[in-house]
Amino acid sequence: MTSSNSGSEAARPKGLSRSISEASAWLARIGSLPILVALAIIVFAWGNPRFLSEDNIINVSQQGVYLLIVALGQMLVLIAGGFDLSVGANMALTSIISAKVMVALLAAFPHAPWLAVAAGFVATLGIGIATGALNAFGVGVLRINPFIVTLATTSIFQGATLIASEGTQVDGLPEPFIDTLGSGFVGNVPIVLLITIPIVLLIYLLVSWTRFGRNLYVTGSNPRAALIVGVSVTLTLAVAYTLCTILAAIAGYLLTARVSSGEPLLGGEFPLRSITAAVIGGCSLRGGQGTVGGVVLGVIFVTILANGMDMLRLGSSIQMVILGVVLMFAVVMDRYKTS
Amino acid sequence: MTPDELPAPDSVIALSGVWKSYGSLSVLKDVSIDLRQGQVHMLLGENGAGKSTLVGLMVGAYAADAGSLYLRGKKIAGLKPAEARRAGINAVMQDFSLAPSMTVAENYFLGREETRGVLLRKREMRSHVASVFADLNIRLNIDARVETLSRPEQQLLEILRALGGKPGAIILDEPTATLTHEETELLFTIVRRLRSESWAILYITHRFEEVRALGDCITVLRDGRRVAHYLVEGLSDERLIQDMVGRPLESFYPDITTAPGDAALSLVGIASREGGLREASLHVRSGEIVGLGGLIGSGKGHVGQAAFGLLSLDAGHVEVFGEQRAISGPREALARGIVYLPQDRRGEALALNRPAHENISLEMIRTPAGATRGFLRKRRLRGEVQRLMQILDVRPSSSATEAQRFSGGNQQKLVVARALSRPRRIYIFCEPTAGIDVGTRLELYRQLVTLCREGAAILLITSDLQELVHLSHRIYVMREGRTVGELCGEARTEEEVTRLSFGLPSAPPQPREALL
Numbered sequence: 001m002t003s004s005n006s007g008s009e010a011a012r013p014k015g016l017s018r019s020i021s022e023a024s025a026w027l028a029r030i031g032s033l034p035i036l037v038a039l040a041i042i043v044f045a046w047g048n049p050r051f052l053s054e055d056n057i058i059n060v061s062q063q064g065v066y067l068l069i070v071a072l073g074q075m076l077v078l079i080a081g082g083f084d085l086s087v088g089a090n091m092a093l094t095s096i097i098s099a100k101v102m103v104a105l106l107a108a109f110p111h112a113p114w115l116a117v118a119a120g121f122v123a124t125l126g127i128g129i130a131t132g133a134l135n136a137f138g139v140g141v142l143r144i145n146p147f148i149v150t151l152a153t154t155s156i157f158q159g160a161t162l163i164a165s166e167g168t169q170v171d172g173l174p175e176p177f178i179d180t181l182g183s184g185f186v187g188n189v190p191i192v193l194l195i196t197i198p199i200v201l202l203i204y205l206l207v208s209w210t211r212f213g214r215n216l217y218v219t220g221s222n223p224r225a226a227l228i229v230g231v232s233v234t235l236t237l238a239v240a241y242t243l244c245t246i247l248a249a250i251a252g253y254l255l256t257a258r259v260s261s262g263e264p265l266l267g268g269e270f271p272l273r274s275i276t277a278a279v280i281g282g283c284s285l286r287g288g289q290g291t292v293g294g295v296v297l298g299v300i301f302v303t304i305l306a307n308g309m310d311m312l313r314l315g316s317s318i319q320m321v322i323l324g325v326v327l328m329f330a331v332v333m334d335r336y337k338t339s
Numbered sequence: 340m341t342p343d344e345l346p347a348p349d350s351v352i353a354l355s356g357v358w359k360s361y362g363s364l365s366v367l368k369d370v371s372i373d374l375r376q377g378q379v380h381m382l383l384g385e386n387g388a389g390k391s392t393l394v395g396l397m398v399g400a401y402a403a404d405a406g407s408l409y410l411r412g413k414k415i416a417g418l419k420p421a422e423a424r425r426a427g428i429n430a431v432m433q434d435f436s437l438a439p440s441m442t443v444a445e446n447y448f449l450g451r452e453e454t455r456g457v458l459l460r461k462r463e464m465r466s467h468v469a470s471v472f473a474d475l476n477i478r479l480n481i482d483a484r485v486e487t488l489s490r491p492e493q494q495l496l497e498i499l500r501a502l503g504g505k506p507g508a509i510i511l512d513e514p515t516a517t518l519t520h521e522e523t524e525l526l527f528t529i530v531r532r533l534r535s536e537s538w539a540i541l542y543i544t545h546r547f548e549e550v551r552a553l554g555d556c557i558t559v560l561r562d563g564r565r566v567a568h569y570l571v572e573g574l575s576d577e578r579l580i581q582d583m584v585g586r587p588l589e590s591f592y593p594d595i596t597t598a599p600g601d602a603a604l605s606l607v608g609i610a611s612r613e614g615g616l617r618e619a620s621l622h623v624r625s626g627e628i629v630g631l632g633g634l635i636g637s638g639k640g641h642v643g644q645a646a647f648g649l650l651s652l653d654a655g656h657v658e659v660f661g662e663q664r665a666i667s668g669p670r671e672a673l674a675r676g677i678v679y680l681p682q683d684r685r686g687e688a689l690a691l692n693r694p695a696h697e698n699i700s701l702e703m704i705r706t707p708a709g710a711t712r713g714f715l716r717k718r719r720l721r722g723e724v725q726r727l728m729q730i731l732d733v734r735p736s737s738s739a740t741e742a743q744r745f746s747g748g749n750q751q752k753l754v755v756a757r758a759l760s761r762p763r764r765i766y767i768f769c770e771p772t773a774g775i776d777v778g779t780r781l782e783l784y785r786q787l788v789t790l791c792r793e794g795a796a797i798l799l800i801t802s803d804l805q806e807l808v809h810l811s812h813r814i815y816v817m818r819e820g821r822t823v824g825e826l827c828g829e830a831r832t833e834e835e836v837t838r839l840s841f842g843l844p845s846a847p848p849q850p851r852e853a854l855l
Contacts, residue, residue, distance in 0.1 A: 218690045
C-alpha cells in the first residue's frame with residue numbers, strides 16, 4: 001500500500017546552484033552595506049589619493065560624529081516605528097540657547113569658563129528633554145502620525161530659534177568650549193570622537209541588552225502584540241522620542257563648539273542625512289528593525305560619500321541630488337529585503 | 340492501490356520524483372503526486388512537512404531542483420505562474436485574487452466576462468450568478484462589494500469562481516480553518532460539485548473528519564518525503580494518525596481528571612458593545628480546563644479579550660481570585676496572573692520582522708529569570724527558547740529566523756511557546772491549535788494538562804468541537820453574545836454543543852407538534 005522511497009540523497013542536485021544560493025544567503029545576512037562602503041572607499045581613493053591620507057581620515061571622522069549621534073537617535077525612533085524630522089531644528093535651537101546661556105555665564109564669571117561650558121551642556125539636556133516631551137506627547141499620547149508631529153515641531157523649534165536669536169549668530173563663546181570640544185585632540189584623535197564612543201556603546205547596550213530594547217523592537221514591529229505582552233507602548237514611544245531629541249541636542253551643542261558660534265540655521269541637512277544613514281544602515285521605515293552596528297556603517301557610508309565627492313570637487317548642489325537618490329535606493333532595498 | 344506510474348491518463352497535473360531545497364535545507368525529497376479529474380486528493384502532513392512547497396511547484400512559484408512536472412500528461416520544463424494559470428491550475432491560498440472594489444457577481448465572472456460585441460452582458464451574468472447561488476443555497480448578496488465580505492466569505496467566493504469554468508485543478512489550503520459549521524458544509528457541497536464537474540482537487544488539511552467526508556485518496560508527507568499514499572476507502576483512523584505522526588497513538592486526547600480548587604477567574608454578566616457581548620457569565624477554577632464554544636460571531640473570542648482588559652465593559656464585572664476590580668488593560672491583567680494567547684497570531688501576537696527567539700522570550704524578559712535590573716540574561720533566555728522550540732517541534736529550529744519566515748502552523752507554535760514560557764495562574768487560550776499539525780497538537784494538549792495539574796486555571800476558547808469536548812472539564816457555549824449553556828460530565832457532547840450554538844431545543848428531541 002505504502003509506496004517506498006526509491007530516491008537517494010545523491011539524486012539531489014548539488015554544486016554551483018547550491019553554492020550560489022548559500023552565497024546569497026550569506027549576503028542577505030550581512031547585507032550589501034559593507035560592500036558598498038568598500039566600493040566607495042576604492043572609488044574615491046582611486047579618484048584622489050589624498051582620500052586615504054591621515055589628515056583626511058581625521059577630517060572624515062570629525063565630520064561624521066555629529067551625524068552619528070543624530071542617526072543613533074533617529075535609529076531609536078525608526079525601530080519604534082516612527083521617525084523624527086525635527087532633529088535639525090532641534091540642533092539650531094540648542095545651538096542658540098546653549099550659546100546664550102554660555103555667553104551670559106561667561107559675563108557673570110569671566111574666570112570660570114568651564115562653568116559656562118557646563119551650564120551650556122545643562123541647557124542642552126534641558127532642551128533635549130523639553131523638545132522630546134513635545135514630540136513624545138504628539139506621537140505617544142495623542143497617537144498622531146510622526147510625520148505630522150515632527151513637521152509641526154520643526155516649525156515650532158525654528159520659530160523659537162528665530163525669536164531667541166533675532167536671526168543673528170551668537171558670538172563670544174568660552175574659549176575652552178571652542179578649542180577643546182570643538183577642535184581639540186588627544187594625540188591624533190579628535191575629542192568629539194572620544195565623546196561619541198561612549199554614547200555609541202550606551203545606545204548599543206540599551207537596544208541589544210536591555211528589556212527596554214526588546215520593548216522598543218516589538219513596539220515598532222507590532223504595537224498590538226506589544227500591548228498584549230504587557231509593554232507600555234506610550235512610555236516606550238515617549239522614551240524613544242526623548243532620547244532622540246536629547247541626542248540631537250547634544251550633537252547641536254558639539255557642532256556649535258565646532259563652528260565656534262551659536263547658529264540659528266545650524267543642522268538643516270541633518271533630518272535627511274540621519275534618516276538616510278539609518279535606513280542605509282538597516283533600519284526599516286516600517287519599524288522593528290535596526291542595529292547600532294548597521295547605523296555606524298550607514299553613517300560612515302554617507303560621510304565618506306560627502307567627503308569623497310568634495311575631494312572629487314563635485315558641487316554641493318549635485319551632492320544633494322546624489323544624496324536624495326541614495327535615500328530612495330536605500331528605501332527600495334529595504335522593501336526588497338522584507339518582501 | 341494507485342499505480343506509481345505517472346501520469347495517469349486522466350491526470351491534470353502531476354509531479355514525479357521532485358526534489359527541492361532552499362540553501363542547505365531539503366524541503367522535498369523524491370515526492371510524487373498526481374491530481375486527477377474528478378478526484379479529491381487529500382494532502383496531509385505536519386507543519387513544515389513540505390506541503391506549501393509542493394503547492395508552489397504546481398503553480399509555478401518555484402522550480403524543482405530535480406524531477407518532472409506533467410500538465411495533462413505532457414512533460415513541462417520550467418513552469419511559469421502565468422502558464423499554470425492558463426492551464427487551469429488554481430490555488431486558493433492566504434491571499435485571494437479577488438478585486439475588492441467590485442461586486443460578488445462581477446468577481447464571479449472576473450476574467451471570463453460574457454459580452455455582446457464589446458459590451459458586457461451584465462444582466463445575464465448577474466442572473467446566472469444568482470441562479471448558481473440559489474442552486475447551492477448560498478446566501479451571499481451578489482451585489483455586495485467584495486471588500487465588505489468577511490474573509491471566510493471571500494474564500495468561498497474564490498472557490499465558487501471555479502464553478503462553470505473549464506475544469507482544471509484547484510488547490511485548497513486548509514479551507515475550513517476559519518469557517519463556521521454552516522460554511523464548512525457549504526464548502527463541502529461546492530467541492531463535491533467541482534468534483535462532479537471533473538475538477539481535480541488538492542485539499543490540504545489537518546482534520547481527519549474532512550478526509551472521511553471528502554477524500555478519494557490521500558498523500559501524507561513527513562519531513563519532505565511521501566510516507567504514505569492510498570485510497571480513503573477502507574482506511575482506519577488509527578492508521579492515518581500513525582502515518583501522519585509517525586508513531587501509534589493510544590489515545591488522542593489526554594486524561595484530564597483533576598480536582599479543581601477555588602474560582603480563579605469569574606466573568607459576571609459582562610456586556611460590551613465594542614465586542615458584541617450582551618451577557619456572558621462563566622467561571623474557571625484553579626486546576627480546571629474550561630472550554631468556551633460557539634459559532635464564529637457568537638462573541639466567544641471577545642470573552643477572552645474582555646477578561647484580559649482589551650475591551651471596555653458596559654456592564655458586569657470580572658473577578659480574579661475573588662477580587663472584584665476592573666481590569667484596565669493587558670498590563671493590569673498580566674500583573675494579576677492572567678496570560679492571553681490571541682487568535683490572530685499575525686495581527687496581535689507576533690513581531691513578524693523580529694527573530695523567533697525575541698518573540699518567544701517577550702514574556703520571559705519580564706521575569707527575574709529573564710532579566711536583572713532591566714538587563715537581559717541572554718544565555719538563560721536562549722536556553723529556555725531552545726527548550727520550548729524543541730518541545731513544540733518548531734521548524735525550522737533556528738531561533739534567529741524571523742517570525743515571518745515560518746509557516747502558519749509554526750508561527751502559531753511560536754505564540755504557544757511564549758504562552759508556556761512563563762508560569763501563570765490563569766491562561767486564556769484563543770484557538771490555540773488553529774493550523775497546528777497533529778504531533779504538536781498532542782504536545783500542546785499534554786502541556787495544557789500539565790499546567791492544569793499544577794493548579795492553573797485554563798479557559799480554552801476553540802472552534803474545534805472535538806478539542807472542546809474532549810479536553811474540557813466543563814463547557815460553556817456562546818450564542819449572539821450570550822453564554823447560553825453550561826455542559827458538565829456526560830452532557831459534554833458535540834451534539835449538545837452544536838444544539839446550543841444554533842439555539843435548537845435540547846435533547847431529547849421535542850415532538851414535532853411542539854415545534855409548530
